[in-house]
Amino acid sequence: xxxxxxxxxxxxxxxxxxxxxxxxxxxxxxxxxxxxxxxxxxxxxxxxxxxxxxxxxxxxxxxxxxxxxxxxxxxxxxxxxxxxxxxxxxxxxxxxxxxxxxxxxxxxxxxxxxxxxxxxxxxxxxxxxxxxxxxxxxxxxxxxxxxxxxxxxxxxxxxxxxxxxxxxxxxxxxxxxxxxxxxxxxxxxxxxxxxxxxxxxxxxxxxxxxxxxxxxxxxxxxxxxxxxxxxxxxxxxxxxxxxxxxxxxxxxxxxxxxxxxxxxxxxxxxxxxxxxxxxxxxxxxxxxxxxxxxxxxxxxxxxxxxxxxxxxxxxxxxxxxxxxxxxxxxxxxxxxxxxxxxxxxxxxxxxxxxxxxxxxxxxxxxxxxxxxxxxxxxxxxxxxxxxxxxxxxxxx
Amino acid sequence: xxxxxxxxxxxxxxxxxxxxxxxxxxxxxxxxxxxxxxxxxxxxxxxxxxxxxxxxxxxxxxxxxxxxxxxxxxxxxxxxxxxxxxxxxxxxxxxxxxxxxxxxxxxxxxxxxxxxxxxxxxxxxxxxxxxxxxxxxxxxxxxxxxxxxxxxxxxxxxxxxxxxxxxxxxxxxxxxxxxxxxxxxxxxxxxxxxxxxxxxxxxxxxxxxxxxxxxxxxxxxxxxxxxxxxxxxxxxxxxxxxxxxxxxxxxxxxxxxxxxxxxxxxxxxxxxxxxxxxxxxxxxxxxx
Numbered sequence: 001x002x003x004x005x006x007x008x009x010x011x012x013x014x015x016x017x018x019x020x021x022x023x024x025x026x027x028x029x030x031x032x033x034x035x036x037x038x039x040x041x042x043x044x045x046x047x048x049x050x051x052x053x054x055x056x057x058x059x060x061x062x063x064x065x066x067x068x069x070x071x072x073x074x075x076x077x078x079x080x081x082x083x084x085x086x087x088x089x090x091x092x093x094x095x096x097x098x099x100x101x102x103x104x105x106x107x108x109x110x111x112x113x114x115x116x117x118x119x120x121x122x123x124x125x126x127x128x129x130x131x132x133x134x135x136x137x138x139x140x141x142x143x144x145x146x147x148x149x150x151x152x153x154x155x156x157x158x159x160x161x162x163x164x165x166x167x168x169x170x171x172x173x174x175x176x177x178x179x180x181x182x183x184x185x186x187x188x189x190x191x192x193x194x195x196x197x198x199x200x201x202x203x204x205x206x207x208x209x210x211x212x213x214x215x216x217x218x219x220x221x222x223x224x225x226x227x228x229x230x231x232x233x234x235x236x237x238x239x240x241x242x243x244x245x246x247x248x249x250x251x252x253x254x255x256x257x258x259x260x261x262x263x264x265x266x267x268x269x270x271x272x273x274x275x276x277x278x279x280x281x282x283x284x285x286x287x288x289x290x291x292x293x294x295x296x297x298x299x300x301x302x303x304x305x306x307x308x309x310x311x312x313x314x315x316x317x318x319x320x321x322x323x324x325x326x327x328x329x330x331x332x333x334x335x336x337x338x339x340x341x342x343x344x345x346x347x348x349x350x351x352x353x354x355x356x357x358x359x360x361x362x363x364x365x366x367x368x369x370x371x372x373x374x375x376x377x378x379x380x381x382x383x384x385x386x387x388x389x390x391x392x393x394x395x396x
Numbered sequence: 397x398x399x400x401x402x403x404x405x406x407x408x409x410x411x412x413x414x415x416x417x418x419x420x421x422x423x424x425x426x427x428x429x430x431x432x433x434x435x436x437x438x439x440x441x442x443x444x445x446x447x448x449x450x451x452x453x454x455x456x457x458x459x460x461x462x463x464x465x466x467x468x469x470x471x472x473x474x475x476x477x478x479x480x481x482x483x484x485x486x487x488x489x490x491x492x493x494x495x496x497x498x499x500x501x502x503x504x505x506x507x508x509x510x511x512x513x514x515x516x517x518x519x520x521x522x523x524x525x526x527x528x529x530x531x532x533x534x535x536x537x538x539x540x541x542x543x544x545x546x547x548x549x550x551x552x553x554x555x556x557x558x559x560x561x562x563x564x565x566x567x568x569x570x571x572x573x574x575x576x577x578x579x580x581x582x583x584x585x586x587x588x589x590x591x592x593x594x595x596x597x598x599x600x601x602x603x604x605x606x607x608x609x610x611x612x613x614x615x616x617x618x619x620x621x622x623x624x625x626x627x628x629x630x631x632x633x634x635x636x637x638x639x640x641x642x643x644x645x646x647x648x649x650x651x652x653x654x655x656x657x658x659x660x661x662x663x664x665x666x667x668x669x670x671x672x673x674x675x676x677x678x679x680x681x682x683x684x
Contacts, residue, residue: 017409217615
């Protein structure tokens with residue numbers, strides 16, 4: 001009997017505690033809403049599992065911009081707001097991105113959602129102009145995200161289309177040069193491969209068998225590398241997340257490859273250098289390391305101090321860091337924090353008013369692509385020195 | 397010819413890794429009768445521990461691997477006592493669910509300690525040798541040699557030492573073994589310890605040629621399950637033959653057909669073997 005009573009008492013107390021906690025949580029939520037001074041910026045990316053580092057990098061860039069904005073004070077149409085970043089993990093699965101985005105928009109009240117991967121952006125584009133409306137801060141260099149004609153998408157980085165031809169011009173040293181294909185097998189890697197094959201063949205080169213592999217799951221690169229080298233390539237297209245890319249490059253050099261690497265824009269020289277002997281990277285072309293751009297020193301130092309990180313600071317971080325204030329500025333001009341269409345319409349004006357770190361956008365195309373002047377890439381020569389060169393961007 | 401030799405060496409190295417990981421898995425299955433779904437996560441933990449002992453403690457490479465193996469062996473005993481022993485009279489579904497729990501726990505633990513990013517463990521032995529014109533790195537030769545040495549030691553342990561013989565006895569007939577006075581609890585603990593030590597060695601060997609990340613065990617976990625099903629659940633020779641067969645098939649198919657075929661090869665072989673011999677190549681274990 002005593003025993004039963006104790007159990008009942010225990011249960012009652014537990015239930016009461018539970019109800020009390022719920023009430024407390026509800027009260028908190030309520031008080032938060034009544035302030036009315038919060039702008040929620042949504043973010044969905046891979047934040048755990050393999051390749052989480054990229055998702056975290058972009059997140060840190062956004063965080064840094066938000067903290068600076070809050071410090072300076074955000075006033076829109078006479079009301080003072082606090083900006084908050086609400087992040088959800090999608091492990092780069094487009095299906096999960098869709099679920100996350102719905103939650104960010106409908107539950108957290110986000111009008112702007114940043115997504116840093118092409119698959120997730122495409123999934124979100126299916127959702128943002130129907131029952132719910134929200135603006136996508138799209139961080140992917142895949143031009144396909146603009147081709148869909150989605151009116152509420154803002155593409156942040158330069159399109160990779162700009163890089164393919166200039167990269168080929170740098171490494172194609174003879175007319176019938178052979179190209180080996182070893183980029184990552186993600187959708188993004190496949191798109192890059194397709195674009196490169198087309199332009200390589202148009203330039204009179206020969207393309208070898210496709211050896212795209214999943215950089216995330218392959219246990220040992222030696223097999224695929226040996227297979228690619230058996231075709232005697234002059235140039236190999238590589239690239240995926242920087243760290244496995246470095247390993248693959250190292251393996252190819254160890255097996256005796258002395259040709260050039262054409263590195264897709266997902267991998268960054270400054271990160272590759274950390275994971276392999278930098279000498280292995282000689283005779284490669286890729287996007288320009290961030291520290292080589294003028295005026296990025298201060299930003300890099302600030303970032304490393306803020307996140308007490310000694311890892312390289314790359315373009316992914318900087319581009320997102322400087323894109324976020326444009327969205328806030330557009331809210332100011334539109335005098336609205338929750339009307340995605342009005343915010344998008346204010347973008348052309350907002351983009352002119354915002355400063356940045358490097359490659360600072362000064363206009364936005366009708367399709368929603370942020371444009372900046374002075375895009376550069378780099379060729380790492382046989383002596384291990386970077387030779388920057390200008391990239392012409394196609395006009396829409 | 398050079399390409400063939402090159403790929404054979406790569407296939408043997410990969411096979412060594414698969415073998416060590418698969419034997420651990422098949423041992424646990426043979427003795428306890430359930431698949432340890434946390435095996436991939438334990439492999440990942442083994443790699444991180446090797447990295448930890450090598451870089452933070454400055455231990456020599458081989459000692460670091462052994463230290464990781466000892467830590468994982470102890471963890472095996474703890475897991476057996478804490479998680480699986482209390483479930484011993486429950487249906488095997490409970491064990492499987494528990495192993496999934498262990499897997500999530502370990503991945504979260506590693507993310508908390510070492511972060512979500514990639515880590516690179518420097519190869520302790522650089523350079524390569526030329527074998528019939530092919531370039532084979534010393535690390536891969538170490539993998540092959542170590543795998544063979546560990547397999548020989550393990551065979552000796554199982555056939556000659558009292559603890560090993562007890563494991564085999566339990567595998568063959570649980571009730572019979574208990575009747576002659578073999579303590580099943582003790583055997584369960586030893587099995588877990590050996591299984592986890594083996595997977596730690598596999599991870600320590602592969603770490604220098606791969607990157608460390610909390611998700612590194614996922615892909616291996618799947619392959620290793622295919623291997624022990626191919627070889628016959630619970631069969632030791634099955635795990636060895638299956639490990640090398642799958643690795644060489646994977647490498648050769650991706651060399652002479654296409655990279656996609658290499659990934660498919662594992663499962664094509666698996667389906668073919670199961671169609672002819674549903675218990676696997678050496679499968680003597682009856683349906684439990």
